[in-house]
Amino acid sequence: CLLHWQLFTWVFCPLSQPQQTSRMAANKSKSQSSLALHKVIMVGSGGVGKSALTLQFMYDEFVEDYEPTKADSYRKKVVLDGEEVQIDILDTAGQEDYAAIRDNYFRSGEGFLLVFSITEHESFTATAEFREQILRVKAEEDKIPLLVVGNKSDLEERRQVPVEEARSKAEEWGVQYVETSAKTRANVDKVFFDLMREIRAKKMSENKDKNGKKSSKNKKSFKERCCLL
Template identity: 80%
Template sequence: MSKKPATQPALHKVIMVGSGGVGKSALTLQFMYDEFVEDYEPTKADSYRKKILLDGEEVQIDILDTAGQEDYAAIRDNYFRSGEGFLCIFSITEDESFQATQDFREQILRVKNDENIPFLLVGNKCDLEDKRKVSYQEASDRAKQWGVTYVETSAKTREHVDKVNSIVCRWYC
């Protein structure tokens, strides 16, 4: 009698995009390991995989933490092609990183050629309210214009990290 082969859990690829220094890696590490790394080296691109239970079924979330630096723009299209969902991160303390979200969104839409891909706009570093340069209203308005959800997080304090995770998980229900 042969045993039935174990089926692999469904695998879903989520791509983290945003300018350098906005906290993509810090958010990824909070999600994966519940930890905040203060002094993190700039990322080339790191991939993380985590099994989660979703509606009683085990699924795997593969998170690609991309490099924000322009040096890596050439390989970005390949990442975008492979992604099923996107977290577009900016720092609420840097207007330039917020403005860059428009370019990231346009690049993703160009590569994916699909307006209905799972996409979340994330304003990180909400623990630095006194240094805020991007208002909640401005970011929320952009998300509404795009037809996506906006969430503010702090990788440092873990504020709303679970909310982002639950939104990502709902993409694949």
């Protein structure tokens, strides 16, 4: 009877609270790890609003005087075209000054938001150099997901970079140009989601090519094993 009661308790009684919490945490962790992860790198001169854009996207907050001294990484679960995914954002802050660190960051990124301030023409000019650095580090890749972002569009009266000039440069590079405002949240979601779509499209294309090559190799291997009688 005692044995039967122990079996009944083990099978039918609910888990204790610590066990339930542990099981739920493990299931949540497993669920999150199975989601697609898109790695985004924020690139641009200091003071253009990279951190403000990131914090606005992450927490719906505008932080005007945020001055990071090191790179900050953020992760968020979002719904991209009906699919739950995770976005990992690296705000490079002042690390652009250190070539080795910068190259490692660029190498790990899957997509880039190349940010400048429309109120500072020098920051726009600097985007060309940042782009060249990305292309150099990612030289083995055919197409690199990248958007040019003109931030601080709410400061139209202080504009130094004409829309036509920025758009022309983006067209020359074959990328999209979007103007944003971290303060008013204008187009903030758009730039992150559009970049994630480009990253996703590239991954799908690479997987398709990889599967195609694998299939072709298997067919060739099968033919090589056959002989005509």
